[in-house]
Amino acid sequence: MKETITEIDTLVVGAGQAGVATSEHLSRLGIEHLVLEKHRIAQAWRSGxxxxxxxxGPAWHDRFPGLExxxxxxxxxxxxxxxxxxERYARKFNAPIKTGVEVKRVTANVGRAGFRVETSAGTYVVNHLVSATGPFQNPVIPSIAPPAGTLQQIHSAHYYNPQQLPDGAVLVVGAGSSGVQIAEELMLAGRQVYLSxxxxxxxxxxxxxxxxxxxLGVLGLWDNETPQPGKEHVTIAVSGAxxxxTVDFRRLAQAGMTLVGLTQEFVGSRVRFQDDLNSNLDQGDANYLSLLxxxxxxxxxxxxxxxQEPSAREKVADAACITDPxxxxxxxxxxxxxIIWATGYSQDYSWLQVDAFDSRGKPLHQRGVSSxxxxxxxxxxxxxxxxxxxxWGVWxxxxxxxxxIANQHKYRAYDQGKRAAAVVPLRNVKR
Structure with missing residues (x-):
């Protein structure tokens, strides 16, 4: 059977917020493109x-400019x-999105610019490729996790509500936004919670x-181009629930949650924690107060x-789990x-077989423009x-x-124009 090959200028992989935003800007500039999504538009928000x-972020802030x-x-x-x-935003400008199509393999074209894109619905040859698959691809459970046994262990990506867990206490590992919100929800549902x-x-x-x-906007902090040294992997605990x-770990401890330090290792039925709970809480408090x-x-x-809000600086007395961790x-x-592992994600670019990654598999780019x-x-x-x-930052x-991409179109049009001008009909040439 003959292979079906479609040529298109720009292909966008993924129809989450990044893919929809990219499609809007491409449409605005009249650049031919197609967005491929293996599930539904913004599916990760629904199922992940x-x-x-x-x-x-509040609704006035956490949105694209063109729709409230x-x-x-x-x-x-x-x-x-x-x-x-x-989904409404994509309909607003009639985004050319094909759902139910999985991109399986991307390789560089041979003898011409661009890429060959193999999908579940045929092959595309494109000049430009935008990876809009986002950072939340493969849930990561660290190697210290105990072997499968009587404990139920899930990643936060697969946690949906307290009812899915067996009766009993819960250890939540990771206290970024996901971990602390899940831990608080479980505590309010009547569970004994240990939060690492x-x-x-x-x-x-x-x-x-x-x-x-x-x-953060008026202080110009959204425009920081790199994390502060030493904070590249520091999580942010914030909640709209x-x-x-405001997330206050000391108040959560007063309410009955047991705080522990960073999870270190599992030995049999026992888990050991690092002796860093108080230093972690103190550093979090310092960050909080610095913004005030x-x-x-x-x-x-x-x-x-x-x-004025003097109550914002009040500090509650430390619970026993903090004074004697x-x-x-x-x-x-x-x-x-x-055990719920709120321990983040790794990126999976195994489908993108192009020389554009460092030794750790991280994309090499400058503001999204790949090497x-x-x-x-x-x-x-x-x-x-x-x-x-x-x-809004994604937009x-x-x-x-x-x-x-539009700039590249201009350079290519200039080059094509020069080549066309060089081909002069013979009848116009003076002898």
Whole structure:
């Protein structure tokens, strides 16, 4: 059977927020393109998140410029609302998206620029390829995890609600936004929860009547181009759950959650923790207070009449788990029947067989423009700046990448024009 090959200028892989944003900018500039998605538009928001998840930024902030959420702008959109939003956004400009198509293999063309893209629906030959598959591809459970046995172990990507877990206490490993929100939900559902807390930042949900997203904006912190030295892998604990509130680990401990340090190893039924709980909490507090200080200074310098909030600096008394932290826990004796690993994701580019990655498999790029000619990345954290991790940041990153594709069109058109001008009909040549 003869192979079906389709030629198209630009192909976008993935129809989540990054793919939809890229398609909008390509459409605006009239660049021929197609978006391929193996599931539904924004499917990861529907199936790769727990039931009660809401966006970490308020609706006025966590959106694309061209469409508002149909809700209170100061509220936090649920995961289904977010997925529906991207479907509506794609319809708004009639995005050329094909769903149910999996990209299996991409290789560089031979003898010409661009790429050969093999999919479940045929082969494409393209000039430009945009990888918009995002950072949340392969859930990572670290090698220290105990062998399969009586404990139920799942990654946070596969946690949906407390009812799916067996009765008993739960150990949550990882205290970024996912880990702390899941741990708090389980505690409020009546479970005994042990939360393993590593290094983290914890901004206030709001301060002096303004959301932390607003404060990071006016302070210029969204535009930081690289993480602070030593904080490349530090997680951020922030929550929009139940209307939004500041994550305070010390208050969670007062409410009955048992905090422990970084999980170190499992030996039989016992788990050992590093002796770093207090230093991790202190560093998180310092990060929190530094943003309050910066906000106060900005308000004073700019004469903003914002309400004072002295209660934001109040510190509750430390619970016993903080004053005398556990270094070891017998899971069986403690009644722990489940472990939830909120330990992040790895990226899978096995389908992208192009020389564009470092020795660790990380994309080599500058603001999304790959080291491989014609290849681009959108939707990665810190792609261009701190704001890249938020929905609106993805939209701006996509604009930059598409502008680079448009620039390549101009250079190619110039080259083609020069070659066409060089072919002069014989009858016009003077002898």
């Amino acid at each position: 998140r727990w039931d009660s998840l809401v966006a970490n 959420f149909a809700m209170d702008p100061d509220g936090f959109a649920g995961k289904e609302q977010v997925a529906d939003y991207f 807390v590593g290094p983290h930042d914890r901004p206030p949900r709001a301060y002096r009547g303004r959301d932390f997203c607003w404060w 139940r209307g939004g509130h 200080d910066a906000a106060d200074a900005y308000a004073s310098r700019n004469g903003l009449d914002l309400p 556990l270094r070891e826990l017998d899971l069986a004796e403690a009644g722990v029947t489940s 491989a000619q014609g290849l681009y990345f959108v939707g990665l954290p810190w792609l261009s700046r701190r704001g890249s991790a938020f929905i 701006h990153d996509a604009k930059h990448v598409v502008d680079q």
